Amino acid sequence: MFSNDFLMGLLRAEHIVVFTGAGISAESGIPTFRDAQTGLWEHYDPHALASPTGFIADQALVWGWYEWRRMQVLEAAPNDAHYAIAELASFVERLTVVTQNVDDLHERAGSCGVTHLHGSLHHPRCFDCGSSYAFPSGLPEEPAGGRRLEPPRCSECQGAIRPGVVWFGETLPSSAWEIAEQAAMACDVFFSIGTSGLVRPASQLPERAKLHGAKIIQINATSTPLDSQVHYNFQGRAGEILPALLQ
Numbered sequence: 001m002f003s004n005d006f007l008m009g010l011l012r013a014e015h016i017v018v019f020t021g022a023g024i025s026a027e028s029g030i031p032t033f034r035d036a037q038t039g040l041w042e043h044y045d046p047h048a049l050a051s052p053t054g055f056i057a058d059q060a061l062v063w064g065w066y067e068w069r070r071m072q073v074l075e076a077a078p079n080d081a082h083y084a085i086a087e088l089a090s091f092v093e094r095l096t097v098v099t100q101n102v103d104d105l106h107e108r109a110g111s112c113g114v115t116h117l118h119g120s121l122h123h124p125r126c127f128d129c130g131s132s133y134a135f136p137s138g139l140p141e142e143p144a145g146g147r148r149l150e151p152p153r154c155s156e157c158q159g160a161i162r163p164g165v166v167w168f169g170e171t172l173p174s175s176a177w178e179i180a181e182q183a184a185m186a187c188d189v190f191f192s193i194g195t196s197g198l199v200r201p202a203s204q205l206p207e208r209a210k211l212h213g214a215k216i217i218q219i220n221a222t223s224t225p226l227d228s229q230v231h232y233n234f235q236g237r238a239g240e241i242l243p244a245l246l247q
């Protein structure tokens with residue numbers, strides 16, 4: 001599967017960026033955005049739920065959706081793709097993980113300094129004053145009827161607590177975007193793993209890296225707009241391809 005010059009190129013790399021999307025958590029049982037709307041949430045547009053307008057329109061529906069997703073993440077475990085990335089970091093000089101995912105599976109697999117471009121399910125805050133909110137320990141309460149759950153109230157201003165994620169129409173945390181852009185422009189190898197590459201500005205990172213001379217490697221179960229841009233394209237499941245890389 002991997003040519004010698006591919007492997008030599010990798011081991012000679014000074015700085016590797018690993019850019020991931022929902023596809024890397026699929027083998028941990030976390031539905032991707034594309035197939036998130038299965039069963040319970042089948043008839044809900046994820047972009048509508050993942051937006052300030054969606055929250056203002058129906059706080060309990062949106063909070064219920066995010067508690068359902070947080071429950072899945074708490075009950076899930078990293079898969080071999082997450083572990084392979086954590087292990088790869090020990091073979092190379094510098095490795096930066098940049099993810100669009102709001103789960104903590106990279107960290108639970110041992111990756112350090114993971115940059116979350118779109119926030120995290122584990123850091124909620126007040127919609128009005130921004131004060132942080134600490135979840136009670138244990139699993140989230142099962143939303144009644146599986147969907148609606150009133151969000152908790154802020155202890156500072158009684159405002160509604162919102163998920164600590166970046167919603168559509170919201171700008172990315174400038175510090176996270178800064179780190180991701182700098183890493184993409186400085187790296188010599190850029191992996192794009194498990195992402196359909198349709199959401200901006202994150203989707204601009206691979207081409208930014210290529211413009212600055214990096215070798216672009218895609219690992220994805222299906223073809224994406226990146227196919228024609230990359231130097232190496234491995235179509236398949238990340239949980240099978242990445243561990244094979246380290247054999």
Ligand SMILES: CC(C)NC(=O)[C@H](Cc1c[nH]c2ccccc12)NC(=O)[C@H](CCCC/N=C(/NCCC(=O)O)S[C@H]1O[C@H](COP(=O)(O)OP(=O)(O)OC[C@H]2O[C@@H](n3cnc4c(N)ncnc43)[C@H](O)[C@@H]2O)[C@@H](O)[C@H]1O)NC(=O)OCc1ccccc1
Nearest residue numbers: 021022023032033034100169194195196199200221237238
């Ligand atoms: C949909 C898209 C067109 N929209 C955008 O890009 C918009 C900008 C925009 C607005 N209108 C537009 C019109 C045209 C173009 C762009 C826009 N972007 C924004 O709004 C961003 C904010 C974007 C962040 C939104 N938040 C997320 N997540 C957090 C929340 C939450 O999670 O609930 S995005 C969310 O969706 C994206 C899903 O994509 P993927 O991760 O790639 O997942 P997907 O399911 O799509 O694909 C999975 C892939 O894995 C593969 N796969 C599956 N299994 C495996 C497997 N086992 N192994 C390997 N691969 C596998 C599959 O084949 C598939 O290819 C991720 O980024 C994820 O984080 N902010 C912004 O631009 O601010 C400035 C601004 C402000 C005001 C107005 C204008 C601009």
Ligand SMILES: [Zn+2]
Nearest residue numbers: 126129154157
């Ligand atoms: Zn508040």
